[in-house]
Amino acid sequence: MIPPGADQERRSRSWIAALLGYGEFLIDMAVALALIAGGAILLGVVVYDFVRGLGHEPVVGLVLELLSGLLLVFIFTELVSTIRVVIARRKVVVEPFLIVGIVAAIRRLIVISAEAENLLGTAKFRDLMLEIGLLAGTVLLLGATVFALRIRRGENDEPTTGPTS
16 A cells, blocks of 8 residues: 655756756756867867968977867867766767877877977986886776777667767
């Protein structure tokens, strides 16, 4: 037998859960819009700095800065894609976060590789080599994790990211 008032309590819990769901959706949307705006501004600044530096600075340094900035923009877009997947599926998917970690580690590898050339023969050079080794290991581990998740997901499951059809 259902105790009196149990149905009313269930309805009030359902209302609270719906309200929290809407709040979560609004916060996700606000974060996504902020990331889109930040990514667009960053893209503009990166391209502007690259074009402005042409002819005034070494091309190799400019290209490395451009690549580093574009990878950061890619991280922004990947986070927006992750939020889109969270909103569409109403669950958090791990794979996009792992990809962001891979891109962030590669971005750092590029930056410290450029720094390492100037520090050859110093004590800081050894620290940079250690950091490069740790970052390379991180990329390999995260890549293996993404690979394992994709195998586990199987062929019948839909992908975690990408445009919707």
